[in-house]
Amino acid sequence: MGPKVLYLLNISNNPERLSAASGWVVADTLLSALTNAGAVVTLGSPAPVRDARVGFWPMPMPARGRAPRAPRSITDALAAVCGPGPDEGMRNGSGKLRA
Numbered sequence: 001m002g003p004k005v006l007y008l009l010n011i012s013n014n015p016e017r018l019s020a021a022s023g024w025v026v027a028d029t030l031l032s033a034l035t036n037a038g039a040v041v042t043l044g045s046p047a048p049v050r051d052a053r054v055g056f057w058p059m060p061m062p063a064r065g066r067a068p069r070a071p072r073s074i075t076d077a078l079a080a081v082c083g084p085g086p087d088e089g090m091r092n093g094s095g096k097l098r099a
Helices: 015-020 022-036 074-082
Strands: 004-008 040-045 055-058 088-091
Touching: 004 022, 015 022, 022 040
Parallel strands: 004 040, 004 088, 040 055
Antiparallel strands: none
């Protein structure tokens, strides 16, 4: 098994218009490529990417476009999604996660 990666994605567009969300387009391409390279990838987001191999942890869509969307606890998110911690955590637009 390859490295485990958790990627948190902020979507400011309506989930029905994901093609207009640049962050989702990047995640859709990047996470598929990481999976192809052998990583075990999980996406935390209001909507999944198209690659079914990428794990999905649903996060609520905020009431306001750019409101914070981080789960109540990054540590809880890591445990729920990845079991014993991922090797890497990334957040779209904000770099690496710190637990």
